[in-house]
């Protein structure tokens with residue numbers, strides 16, 4: 001289906017020409033008409049399937065076709081969980097604003113607050129933001145949302161994971177009027193928490209799911225390797241990078257300190273790697289992302305900070321040096337490759353510490369995952385067998401069990417002859433057995 005057939009404003013279609021896309025993707029084809037009909041939307045589709053335009057286009061169309069309620073308040077706000085994703089979505093929005101007289105601004109944490117206040121005083125028509133900083137501006141009264149037409153929550157589930165519930169509620173409250181339309185998007189929307197927030201923030205939403213979140217991504221070749229320990233992981237990673245015909249690679253580790261350690265090792269091997277983590281300053285983060293986008297660096301080593309939404313077409317390989325703790329993050333991490341119909345490879349290293357996460361991911365994906373090996377690098381680790389639950393089923397008749405549970409023997413009262421009691425004075429501390437009523441064993 002061509003974009004033309006979706007009933008979008010001609011000015012938007014003209015801007016779409018710059019992208020050289022021929023057809024709308026499935027999620028765009030399904031979500032855009034519903035959004036244009038002013039319905040709230042809870043939409044999911046696989047990573048890299050064009051969700052951004054599926055909300056940007058109807059948001060802009062609505063603004064072009066209707067009058068603003070306020071000259072001061074923004075008409076559209078898009079929320080994203082990370083600064084990097086917000087920046088990327090902002091770029092895509094700007095591309096679609098070409099030739100239109102609308103202004104837009106980016107409001108994310110880590111940037112100067114007062115500069116943002118100044119930008120907000122110019123009353124931008126559209127804002128892309130991270131929820132924390134936007135809520136700060138609402139508190140500070142540098143922004144009002146009474147005239148808001150469209151609120152978009154991109155990667156809504158991740159915003160909840162990151163603990164932005166309070167901020168989402170205060171943004172919702174600031175823009176809580178019947179006119180507002182709310183659109184929620186992610187590749188993974190099957191959390192109970194998402195349902196709760198959707199019930200509160202969306203009104204009678206239409207649910208669209210193009211495929212299931214745990215459905216295998218056919219454009220991504222996913223492989224798994226068992227590892228014994230850190231050095232083994234390192235050796236496997238070296239071999240993978242030596243053998244792979246990669247353009248750019250994203251490597252995910254469990255912690256920030258691991259990103260730095262690994263980056264150093266890769267740079268010693270002259271592999272042009274750079275580390276991105278949340279504790280860097282915003283200007284450092286911006287510089288690193290921009291260098292990686294321009295392929296100055298071929299390898300980005302990062303944490304789940306970059307697992308969501310980032311769209312860099314040259315990323316041909318994703319490597320999970322450590323498995324993610326949150327199951328959905330696996331889907332998002334591997335989804336940094338194989339985007340917009342391109343093919344990608346995702347390789348995961350599974351050591352003893354990753355085993356529990358790996359098993360959860362295997363269950364989530366509903367697959368019986370087989371492990372691959374690399375020549376000369378086969379390890380000993382074969383996975384951890386689940387322990388048998390204690391005391392389950394029939395009683396264990398083994399020797400150990402008998403020892404653990406000594407047989408209960410009913411205590412018999414000591415029998416003494418009558419003469420013993422005759423010589424006991426009152427107050428002497430002597431045990432005198434009482435005749436007890438007959439009771440069942442379990443009461444003992």
Ligand code: ADP
Pocket residue numbers: 021022023024025028045046047048049050051052053309311313339340
């Ligand atoms: P998602 O949010 O679903 O992960 P994005 O919106 O980031 O995906 O889009 C992924 C890539 O696909 C981007 O590079 C985007 O420009 C491209 N894209 C978007 N719509 C189309 C389309 N209709 N045809 C081809 N490519 C598209």
Ligand code: MG
Pocket residue numbers: 051052154309
């Ligand atoms: Mg996206």
